[in-house]
Amino acid sequence: MLDLRILRDDPDRLRENLAIRKIAVFDDLPPQAPDWAAATVARLSELDRRYRALLEEEERLRHEQNEVAAAMKGLGALPADERAARRKTLVEKGRALRENERLLAEQVAKARAARDEAWARVPNLTHPDAPRGDGDDAHRLLRTVGTPRDFEAEGFVPRDHLAVAEGLGIVDFEAGARVAGQKFYYLVEDGALLDLALQRYALEVARRHGFRLHVTPDLARAEIVAGLGFQPRGPSTQIYSVADADLCLIGTAEITLGGMLADTILDAEDLPLLLAGLSHCFRTEAGAAGQESKGLYRVHQFTKVELFAFTHGDEAVSDAMHRRFLDIEIEIFEGLGIPFRVLDMATGDLAAPAYRKYDLEAWLPGRGGYGEITSTSNCTDYQARRLKIRYRDAAAGKGRKKNRFVHMVNGTAVATSRAIVAIVENYQQADGTVVVPEVLRPWVGKDVIAPV
């Protein structure tokens, strides 16, 4: 959620931002509609004005109520009969005011809900250096790390991870489908060890960088999910909900790490707070299908080590943290020996909470293309405002402390399923075995994964 002052003080900035983000706030004003950004801002302003006008009227009535109640207190000194008469008048007046105020309160609540609902859908502002546009060509290539293997020179055609993994018997999608449905799977023997090894490896790197380790809940209240900027309900939601409970299966530990400190006020000296979270992640993957979704690449459940930071509410500070996150992600995949590229994601592809986002895309020989393996976003104060995560800050004045919203940065250390895809495809050998990346060997306990 953005600061409402932007709507009131700088609507042009809001309109320009909407235009580059291409995220619809109102369903009947999609980004394809003419002047949709301007029309969206106009409607938001109108909702805000309506709410404030009603609120003002309600507060006036409340003020009168308070005056009646206060007048009642001064009655004690009067003679009994006069006191009774005054009392009767005041009670009647107070009662009438209460009735009116209640009617108005309903309208105020409705107007407020309408404004807030719309406002919550307005995307975050955007980093000035983020590339504009949308679509795969719009992203800015920042770096390429590692060199893809020359399989032709090695004399064989690389297979996709599913073929290799099933050949090795380290993944079982049939059993997954039988038990939980399509896009569920079992990791078996060395597959299970590989999964755990990736978790341990990522955690060790995170801890070395000063992140405090957490195994988080895999479920969270819908309110927390929404607070992080995810849509917990609705036809196109990526989030599973639990029936008869106000709970969602989390799509990422970003939700549980970010929600940890909801409604708290931190000490400025405690920032930045660096958290690592291990959780299962669940995604409905509504509407996703096709070759790119094959096998372990797009599944309903996977395990992930997430990095999370709460920083001072200063764009330079969170921006620096964001680059630090990117460096850690690069370190992790460089360590795994996977060739990848780093993209500065275009404005039209950013999710609503992100101010800026970098993706790591691994080279996947089985596909002959790149596929996203990790992602890191600076969400500035967008999530903190809704979750009410603040810190006491020494303001410009002497000794005065002011509460400010923290900035929140998240990033993937490792999503095991996709890392396994990248490892299996990049480390496969002509005989169908897979070499274990050196950094994982202590935990996998072998150099090569071969069929049992």
Added chain:
RNA sequence: GGAGGAGUGGCCGAGCGGUCGAAGGCGGCGGACUUGAAAUCCGUUGAGCCCCCCGUGGGCUCCGUGGGUUCGAAUCCCACCUCCUCCGCCA
């Protein structure tokens, strides 16, 4: 799951249906003392929102959350959430 108890400001903790945004303490900030620090003493210190003639201006709200009773609710009633104690069950 059953039976009790409790949720108050950054933290701890008092609070009678009206003078309670709320005692007291800690912490923070400013000052005195000190070469400096500690100790001591004095003062000060909640948040969110709305309006305007934008000021040492006016108003509204907030005591777990949401409802209710009342002219008036931190205080009374109901529901929910969370925590604690005891019992039961259980990896």
